Amino acid sequence: MLDVSKPVRLKVEGLNAYYGESHVLHGMNIEVGRGELVTLLGHNGAGKTSTLRAIMGLIRRNGSIRFDGDELARMPANRIARRGIGYVPEERGIFASLDTTENLLLPPVVKDGGMSIAEIHTLFPNLKERARSPGTKLSGGEQQMLAMARILRTGADFLLLDEVTEGLAPVIIEQIGVVIRLLKERGFTILLVEQNFPFAATVADRHYVVESGRVVDMVPNTALSNPDEVSRLHSYLGI
């Protein structure tokens, strides 16, 4: 259940989205309360990434996307980013020709309260050590940390994170988990797309299960102490 003590920041209702003629989201419904961490789980091609893209205005969509009381569904992408929503795409988007610090400084600041470079270096010590390394020389884990870090500098306080653990070693996944829990403690609100369910269960408040472009179930993380709930979730995910 949505924690009623937390005001809703994001309310997606009846969201449809399209790539050209291809209709990929079929009435998605999602709510994320202030300070919550909510995941989108589901098979490849279920529509998780497309949901994040539709929220950001990067693909054609209709339906309702209320964010902090404003309707985003008809807003262009550049205005949506300025509302304080930070998107970390699966492909990370690190510029190979720029070094770590140049990549870090690239996205424009959209809101007060963003992290300073010093704070970012405390959170991600690797990025300090690698400050002058070109993007191409960073490991997958360092690239992922950089992709998250540069959004934290912009002042965005609502994060859309797409598969931040994909292809990373367990020790790096653990570090990313520490950072995500710390961000939550600092009041960030996070919508996380994950294939790695064991990881998702260590950071999330609730999980939405996505199938064929719609939400088919919602499971609070606290319910996972019940083995029946775990096997229900596993059966959706084919674990």
Ligand SMILES: Nc1ncnc2c1ncn2[C@@H]1O[C@H](COP(=O)(O)OP(=O)(O)OP(=O)(O)O)[C@@H](O)[C@H]1O
């Ligand atoms: N650029 C694109 N052009 C056309 N169709 C696309 C494009 N990107 C995704 N799709 C289609 O949209 C549907 C939803 O894909 P989406 O990437 O949102 O799924 P996902 O749940 O994020 O899975 P994955 O983990 O594989 O990214 C799929 O049928 C996919 O083939």
